[in-house]
Amino acid sequence: MMKVGILALQGNVSEHIYMLKRLGVEAVPVKTPLDIMNINGLIIPGGESTTIGRLMERFDLANSIKNRAAEGMPIYGTCAGMILLSKRIRDHEQPSLALLDVTVLRNAFGRQGDSMETDIDIKGFDSPFHAIFIRAPVAVEPGPEVEVLASVPEGIVFLREKKIIASSFHPELGEDLKVHKYFLDIIGN
Numbered sequence: 001m002m003k004v005g006i007l008a009l010q011g012n013v014s015e016h017i018y019m020l021k022r023l024g025v026e027a028v029p030v031k032t033p034l035d036i037m038n039i040n041g042l043i044i045p046g047g048e049s050t051t052i053g054r055l056m057e058r059f060d061l062a063n064s065i066k067n068r069a070a071e072g073m074p075i076y077g078t079c080a081g082m083i084l085l086s087k088r089i090r091d092h093e094q095p096s097l098a099l100l101d102v103t104v105l106r107n108a109f110g111r112q113g114d115s116m117e118t119d120i121d122i123k124g125f126d127s128p129f130h131a132i133f134i135r136a137p138v139a140v141e142p143g144p145e146v147e148v149l150a151s152v153p154e155g156i157v158f159l160r161e162k163k164i165i166a167s168s169f170h171p172e173l174g175e176d177l178k179v180h181k182y183f184l185d186i187i188g189n
């Protein structure tokens with residue numbers, strides 16, 4: 001049976017577990033290098049990217065995650081998770097896994113965008129997705145391997161590079177399971 005891990009250092013962990021259980025897969029919190037060896041896919045949740053990044057290095061998880069990514073394990077980062085997956089973080093020094101060829105801008109929606117909801121069109125989805133943004137980043141400057149799945153005027157909010165996806169928004173805080181289903185389809189293939 002497919003087993004998906006949620007990186008459980010800080011942030012929205014239980015919400016992702018709940019979404020995945022509704023889709024009928026095993027979902028477990030992960031926080032050690034051994035945990036990372038025993039999953040078929042990983043979600044890096046939203047939270048505070050500097051905190052998660054620091055804890056990831058302290059617990060020696062960054063190398064384990066990078067090794068599994070190199071073997072082809074699918075990874076999905078939401079919000080802070082998107083920041084942690086990006087190769088370039090504008091105007092900020094912080095640890096990153098550097099697995100997605102994009103530049104990320106933190107808190108890209110400014111003060112009034114602290115918390116914002118809007119319907120977005122996602123490439124390949126048959127209906128708009130209700131996206132919830134909380135102090136969200138956007139991605140810009142995508143490399144040639146990056147597939148842009150959704151954008152807003154500020155920049156890219158959903159993208160894919162091979163088996164790694166990232167969204168600025170938080171599908172785990174809404175009702176729609178389609179983005180999680182999209183990730184499970186990548187793991188299943």
Ligand code: GLN
Pocket residue numbers: 045046047048049050078079080081083106107134135136137
């Ligand atoms: N603004 C946060 C950061 O830069 C991300 C916010 C979130 O994950 N909801 O890490």
